[in-house]
Amino acid sequence: xxxxxxxxxxxxxxxxLGLTDEDVAKFAPQLSEILDYFERLKAxxxxxxPPTAYPLDLHNILRDDVEDPPAAAEEILKNAPQRExxxxxxxxxxxx
Amino acid sequence: MSEDLTRLTVSEAGALLRQRQVxxxxxxxxxxxxIKATEExxxxxxxxxxxxxxxQARRADEMLAKGQGTPLTGIPAAVKDVISxxxxxxxxxxxxxxxxxxxxxxxxxxxxxxxxFVMVGKTNMDEFAMGSSGENSAYGPTRNPWAxxxxxxxxxxxxxxxVASGMAYYALGSDTGGxxxxxxxxSGVVGLKPTYGRVSRFGLVAFASSLDQVGPFxxxxxxxxxxxxxxxxxDQRDSTSAEIDVPSIADTLDGNVRGLKVGVPREYFVExxxxxxxxxxxxxxxxxxxxxxxxxxxxxxxxxxxxVAVYYIIAPSEASANLARYDGVKYGYSYQDGxxxxxxxxxxxxxxFGEEVKRRIMVGTYALSAGYYDAYYLxxxxxxxxxxxxxxxxxxxxxxxxxxxxxxxxxKIGEKVSDPLQMYLNDVCTIPVNIAGLPGISLPCGFxxxxxxxxxxxxxxxxxxxxxxxxxxxxxxxxxxxxxxxKQFPPL
Numbered sequence: 211x212x213x214x215x216x217x218x219x220x221x222x223x224x225x226x227l228g229l230t231d232e233d234v235a236k237f238a239p240q241l242s243e244i245l246d247y248f249e250r251l252k253a254x255x256x257x258x259x260p261p262t263a264y265p266l267d268l269h270n271i272l273r274d275d276v277e278d279p280p281a282a283a284e285e286i287l288k289n290a291p292q293r294e295x296x297x298x299x300x301x302x303x304x305x306x
Numbered sequence: 307m308s309e310d311l312t313r314l315t316v317s318e319a320g321a322l323l324r325q326r327q328v329x330x331x332x333x334x335x336x337x338x339x340x341i342k343a344t345e346e347x348x349x350x351x352x353x354x355x356x357x358x359x360x361x362q363a364r365r366a367d368e369m370l371a372k373g374q375g376t377p378l379t380g381i382p383a384a385v386k387d388v389i390s391x392x393x394x395x396x397x398x399x400x401x402x403x404x405x406x407x408x409x410x411x412x413x414x415x416x417x418x419x420x421x422x423f424v425m426v427g428k429t430n431m432d433e434f435a436m437g438s439s440g441e442n443s444a445y446g447p448t449r450n451p452w453a454x455x456x457x458x459x460x461x462x463x464x465x466x467x468x469v470a471s472g473m474a475y476y477a478l479g480s481d482t483g484g485x486x487x488x489x490x491x492x493s494g495v496v497g498l499k500p501t502y503g504r505v506s507r508f509g510l511v512a513f514a515s516s517l518d519q520v521g522p523f524x525x526x527x528x529x530x531x532x533x534x535x536x537x538x539x540x541d542q543r544d545s546t547s548a549e550i551d552v553p554s555i556a557d558t559l560d561g562n563v564r565g566l567k568v569g570v571p572r573e574y575f576v577e578x579x580x581x582x583x584x585x586x587x588x589x590x591x592x593x594x595x596x597x598x599x600x601x602x603x604x605x606x607x608x609x610x611x612x613x614v615a616v617y618y619i620i621a622p623s624e625a626s627a628n629l630a631r632y633d634g635v636k637y638g639y640s641y642q643d644g645x646x647x648x649x650x651x652x653x654x655x656x657x658x659f660g661e662e663v664k665r666r667i668m669v670g671t672y673a674l675s676a677g678y679y680d681a682y683y684l685x686x687x688x689x690x691x692x693x694x695x696x697x698x699x700x701x702x703x704x705x706x707x708x709x710x711x712x713x714x715x716x717x718k719i720g721e722k723v724s725d726p727l728q729m730y731l732n733d734v735c736t737i738p739v740n741i742a743g744l745p746g747i748s749l750p751c752g753f754x755x756x757x758x759x760x761x762x763x764x765x766x767x768x769x770x771x772x773x774x775x776x777x778x779x780x781x782x783x784x785x786x787x788x789x790x791x792x793k794q795f796p797p798l
Contacts (some may be wrong), residue, residue, distance in 0.1 A: 268545075
């Protein structure tokens with residue numbers, strides 16, 4: 211199946227991924243080729259086959275609720291691109 | 307002397323340390339000299355940590371002087387740059403994490419630290435472990451120590467190249483679809499992907515959480531067992547880590563495979579396979595047969611050919627969710643000049659991620675998007691069940707399976723970068739192992755000769771049922787001890 215440039219832009223928007231027009235022109239045929247390759251799976255009869263999410267059959271892993279000292283805020287904020295006092299600084303999320 | 311020191315295995319260097327014939331500081335100095343001489347050609351590292359390594363080596367020597375420590379104490383090692391190291395930047399081969407300094411250690415690092423860890427550096431890799439050649443690193447490609455115009459394999463490119471060229475005695479890598487075994491094969495070293503759940507993923511930066519595992523690169527099978535024993539075991543900070551005891555393996559290796567039941571699945575000998583690879587792998591199978599193992603070459607795993615398609619739906623889907631965290635807010639590269647918050651986020655990811663990472667985020671986002679989930683993601687998970695069942699049935703009859711690792715030896719840098727699907731098809735023999743969560747090893751089994759005369763290493767893969775790494779090591783050690791492939795060094 212051939213993805214159109216608009217479809218490529220739509221997927222990029224869902225992923226919050228900025229793409230240039232050149233990226234879109236390059237990705238459209240590449241992604242189409244990859245999706246075509248996936249078509250072979252359609253021929254497999256999977257009626258009644260349960261999906262595998264993890265290779266181990268693990269369910270509801272629990273641990274004791276023990277207090278663990280949190281990482282120091284100052285150490286975490288050292289990696290912040292922008293900060294204000296003890297906070298991460300970001301642009302307004304609602305209308306500016 | 308110092309050149310010879312860097313050619314020792316972990317086991318040999320450890321013996322010298324415990325006999326006090328050499329110190330950890332001396333091993334480190336020899337390793338740093340080797341790095342000085344070869345790193346410029348190979349480019350195995352993103353960050354070198356020789357300065358902190360010296361403090362670690364001194365501490366290891368103090369432990370050894372008191373008769374403390376483990377077989378790994380004081381042995382210089384390298385770590386793939388996708389494993390968090392507190393205080394040492396961890397880039398994942400990405401521009402988006404160029405300045406990122408983790409605030410905690412991965413569990414594997416904590417375990418090695420307790421045993422006197424000496425880390426010489428963080429190794430180069432395909433960005434976020436997405437790639438089979440090392441060429442997707444934002445920090446430039448790593449070169450194969452056996453042929454500098456060729457790739458070392460990927461994504462754990464630098465870890466494989468560092469161990470192959472004597473710049474580390476062992477290294478840690480991660481394997482999501484073959485990223486330890488394939489570079490081990492192409493670089494002529496031993497690489498182990500443990501069973502899913504065997505080694506804690508705490509602190510391993512997530513690519514595809516249902517497939518990722520940490521494992522070792524070494525220059526011998528016994529060394530791989532030593533590192534495996536040191537890093538395996540339950541950790542409650544990883545809820546997919548299994549509560550299953552880790553057996554003692556290295557001390558039990560005796561080279562005896564009499565009566566071992568070995569299956570050879572025919573689907574792994576794919577069309578287009580390099581004749582030299584076929585010949586070397588078939589030679590390895592005959593060799594194991596000559597050691598009185600019972601070989602059956604008529605094994606069939608019919609869904610093998612679906613593995614690549616299943617993987618390239620599941621792994622990008624999980625990756626698109628895992629990599630959503632790189633938004634330029636809490637850490638990493640951050641674009642600040644957009645008109646609003648959304649534009650900043652989109653530009654951060656546009657400029658911070660490389661092309662292959664973007665491609666996989668796009669594939670995964672598409673596969674998970676409304677209207678396509680059942681056709682792609684759910685379908686892939688169902689076929690994942692079929693692939694697992696076929697392995698389950700095979701391991702009802704055989705102790706181990708033997709296959710090739712990569713259909714070809716190392717290819718030239720730049721040869722496959724323009725065709726992503728061709729690059730994905732390289733992983734045909736390693737991917738099913740991650741899909742089923744099995745353990746698998748790659749070990750050297752011969753060489754191909756390049757047109758220019760370069761010797762290109764070939765690997766053979768041995769698989770076993772989940773949590774039966776012991777059978778893999780039993781077969782691998784017996785084979786290795788009857789050959790001398792592992793005693794050869796690249797012409798660097």
